[in-house]
Amino acid sequence: MNRRAFLRNTGFWTASIAAGGLAACGSDSSTAPASPLAKATGKNWQFPQSIASGDPRPDGVMLWTRVTPTNVDAVASAPEAGDFSIRVLVTAVDNTAKLGTSDALAGQLVVDNTIPVFARYDHTVRNKLTGLQANTVYFYQFAAGDVRSRVGRFKTAPAKDADVAELKFAFISCQDWSVNHWAGFESLAQEDIDFVVHLGDYIYETVGEAFQTGAVEARHDALVLPDGSFKSGNSGAKYATTLADYRYLYKKYRTDPRLQALHERLPFIATWDDHEFSDDCWQDAETYDNGSYDATTGVGDNAHQSTRRRGANQAWFEFMPADVSYDGTTTSFKNVRIYRDLPFGKLAHFVVTDERLYRADHIVPEAAPNPATGAALGSVGSRYFVPADVRESIEAAKMRAVPSGGDTLAPVSIFGTTQRDWWKHTMGSSTATWKLWCNEVSLLRMGLDxxxxxxxxxxxxxxxxxxxxxxxxxxxxxxxxxxxxxxxxxxxxxxxxxxxxxxxxxxxxxxxxxxxxxxxxxxxxxxxxxxxxxxxxxxxxxxxxxxxxxxxxxxxxxxxxxxxxxxxxxxxxxxxxxxxxxxxxxxFTRFLLNCDQWDGYNAERKHLMAHLKDNGIRNVVALTGDLHSFHAGTVNDDYDATGTGTPVMVDFVTAGISSDSWFKYFADATSGSLLSNLVFAPISVPVDGIGTLDLRFNLFDFTLQRTAPTLDELAEQVRLPVRRALGAKGVSEAALDATTSAVLSALKATPAFSTSLLGLAGQLASLNSNPWIRHMVSDAQGYAVVSLKPDGMRCSFRQLNPLVGNTAPSAPIASTMAFAVARDVAAVTRLS
Known part of the structure; x- marks a missing residue:
């Protein structure tokens, strides 16, 4: 590939080589500066979103920052500031004491380069750093004139042929600014880990949606999109529409000092999910409405918004420290490739996928008529609570319609043909012990008879x-x-x-x-x-x-x-x-609860699992987000086979770090219907001197997975909802734990709880709906921490305490549940 083509396909970035003193511009030739840019001088500079690093490799990493004049609001663009250059500074000398400060780096610099900053990229900087030593901790900062950014830290990956005794990292997803709290980031920044895997929903494209109107910490003010479009009519919720909208969201989210501190201390390996563009999206299509439906062919189609998709792509590329390619010159909305792989010695191989940009429409179109009413199905019946036989028949019909010699999976695919071939080759050729799939939506079958x-x-x-x-x-x-x-x-x-x-x-x-x-x-x-x-x-x-x-x-x-x-x-x-x-x-039929995830693309899932099974590819573990729920279980080669198939790999799903839980969404959706009895039971708990706590007891976990509980286990399930309700009633954080325990003791003594509710939970658990799921907590916020060794993997789910009124809890972690996966065995064992 010649230099012009390389630069055109790479998009904007800069590169620095350690100790070489080289800075290279990676923008296309039409936007590259004709001469070196003037250096930023003086004190009128700020780094309002701090700094970040990502995609650690054995010889380098991607560094990121954003720099603007100090008289500009932190989330405002500043085109009047023009283009200029700043310095990037890197050292291998220990500067741990300076983390989070703007003190000058101490020690010999291995990088001191001048790099350009462009207004057309909202003054963001993406600097690809190479020439570093493998498995080494470095410290870095940027300097604009007399102003320095905070000090950051990253660790390079081990050499590809290195024996690695242990690798520690966390994986997270779903950080909604508008609900709950972000105290989990404080806790995560203190974990003994080397990096963070972010599995998407870094931002939420909507403002004022129904699911975003719950309690939120006071330090998070209301979001105001610069442009935005109303979802319905001319009032109410809005969604990001323009590049300016998406940039605003990244900038606003990244003003939170706790998220900044996490980025400063740990590199990210990031992919996206749907909300970086549009809820439950596919390619450039939104699913806010039902779209169209062709009764002759049985094919539906949602509204396509290519310009909006391109704006979302560009903003993600500008603000995420990911080593990916982007082409800002093409008119295609498929102008960025984020699927990639990162090796970590002989121990681990991270395979990062993109499950939105190439996916086909949902198998059952939202606009398909409901046989009972004749009206469009909408999301329920097409993406959620989908009759399994309907989904299977439509998928089969779409595959049969592919001309001879074509890719029969193309119309029913999450990956698309090219990415699927890449995934199969990458998994099959990997020599690492563990193949860790950074996977956006769950692979676990979640069905209900x-x-x-x-x-x-x-x-x-x-x-x-x-x-x-x-x-x-x-x-x-x-x-x-x-x-x-x-x-x-x-x-x-x-x-x-x-x-x-x-x-x-x-x-x-x-x-x-x-x-x-x-x-x-x-x-x-x-x-x-x-x-x-x-x-x-x-x-x-x-x-x-x-x-x-x-x-x-x-x-x-x-x-x-x-x-x-x-x-x-x-x-x-x-x-x-x-x-x-x-x-x-x-x-009276068999349902699939969520066909926006891999249950909706069953043929491709079976194809991928067959590839792993037939080629003896072992020790594959998916790290998954999206669902706002903790799950651990096995992915079988064919869930529909007699005996539900053979376990091939493991899937760990983390809850959202702040987004409202999967349980809450289903409880809201089924409230007032018979189905609500499968999801929650209303309970009222009078508390002397405080008032009555009106709660929805979570039955969803028992309906889908849990074994019959003991009375103590039943009470523990309601501990955090009681704590949240007491906090909302004004109980101080100092008194919350003792008061919560007293309420639970009283609750266990009531026959309605100890007999009726306990019996109901046991009967729902007896459904044995999804035996391959070994653990499920659907009403939770939190994150996951992994310790990976040659002989096994330990994954710990950290569940967070809820808000205390409108304040984040001072002790974020409520509980930890740990699970193990042994080498060469596709199974999950609960440890604690």
Missing amino acids: GTAAVATLLALQSVSTVAGSIAGAAASTSGNVAAAAALVAAATAGADQATAGAAAMAIATAVASSADPVAAAVAKGLSASQATLAAAAYRAAAAVSGATAQAGAGAQVIAFGYIKPDIIAKGAASGFVGSVAASLAPY
Whole structure:
């Protein structure tokens, strides 16, 4: 490639070679300065977004800063400042004591170069530094005239052929300025790690969205886009539309001193997800509305916004210290390539992907008509709560429509053809022990058997009615509630009243004489299945004391031993569904909860997993963001196969560091519907001297993954929501922990919590919806820390404490949960 083509395809950057004194301009020839730029002089300079580094390699790193006159607001552009040059300074001498200060670097400099700053790039600087020593800590800063930036630190990667005993890093995602707090950055900056992997949603393109109207720390003021477009009409939420809008968001986010301190101390390896452009986007298409739909072909299309996409691309390139290529001269919106790989000795190979710029439309178009209403599906039914059979049939149809010899995965792909081939080659040719996939959206199947879920809910609702029937039947069994439970069980299962009554008394007599109660009931005319149910109801009721408790215990057996199985077998036709059959009919199917992630692109996921399996590529672990939820589990080669397939790799998903949780989104979306019972249970907790705490208890985790909890585990699940609610009521941080523990103790003593809610959680857990998920906490904020060694990997999820009123907690970390992956074994083991 000649120099002109290289510069045109690289876009703007500068390069410095350690100890060589060379500074090179990497902009295209049409914008390169004809002569050296005048040096910045004097004191009228500032570095309002501080400094950053990224993509550490064995011989170098990418350095970043932004510099403007001091009389310019931190987030304003300053075209009047023109172009000028500043210095970049680097040393290997330990300057740890100077981190976070603007003191001059101490020690011999290995770099002291002059580099240009251009107004057309909003005075951002991206300086690619090479010629450094591998596996070495360096300190750096920039100087404009008499003003120095703060001191930063980075560590180069080990040499490619180096034996590495241990590698420590963190991975994070989803930092919404407008909700919750950013205290997690303070904690993360103190971790004993070498770098941070950022998996996207560094900014959120919207301002004033419904999910951004919750509590936020007072130190984060309201965002005001320079331009922006209203999402609906001429009021309410806006979204970033122009390059100026996206630049503003990066600049504003990067004014937070805690995020600045993190960038100063640790290099980033960054990719993007959707919000760097548009929520749930694909290529240059937004999904705020449903788009169009062609009934003949079954193909939909969202609104394409190429100019907006190009602005988002440029702003990300300008503000992220990533060693990627960008072409500002092309009219294509695919003008930046961010997928890349970074080796860390023989131990680790980071494979960074782009799962937005090349992805095909969502398999089920948002504009496709809902069969029940005829209206467009919208996001529910196309991206969320998608019937699995519908998604599978449409995916298959799209693949069949590809002409012979074409890429059949192209219309159903997240990667696109070129990136997919690159990924397969990179994974297959890597000689590192561990292949760490920096992956934006989860690979884990997250499904739900709607029939079983609805049957569980209806069975739960029937318990009180059945218990009432048992209490009423006790009069005909001489007050023997256990016998009444047997009678109602037999009648519920189809026996006539007289036969059921005779069988119930026979069961009571048999139990009293240590005979076989089932045989006794069959002798009185019950079928074997009726007799088995009746005997089980009798024993459950007889095992507890008190008429009410006995009726409830018997009712539980009938509800889950007969009513639930009947609904599962017959669906909406079951007599126990009753008058709600029509409204519930659409739910008697298998759902995929989130088809914006890899569940929506199942054919390509299976293709990638087959590549790993067939080629014996082991020790692949995905580091994932996006979901605002902690997950750990295995990615199987084919979740739809008999036995759900073979585990091929592991996926660790971190919660958002500040964004509202996945649980909250689903709780808001299902509130007021029957489905809400799968997501949350409303509980009110009176607290003396404080008031009533109105909470939504998280059932979502049990519906999707969790095992049946103990009472103490159930209480721990509500600890942070109680803490948040108490803080919102004005309880001081000093008193929060003690007050929260007292509330939980009182809550555990209430039957509604210790019996009803505990039973509900256990029944939802029994659905065993996604057994490959070994851990899930859907209502959380936090980040993940990894210790990687040749023989294994340890991943620790750090969950954050919530806001205290409108103040970030002084102790950010609430809890840590650790997991291990052993070398050559695609499995996750919980450590603590």
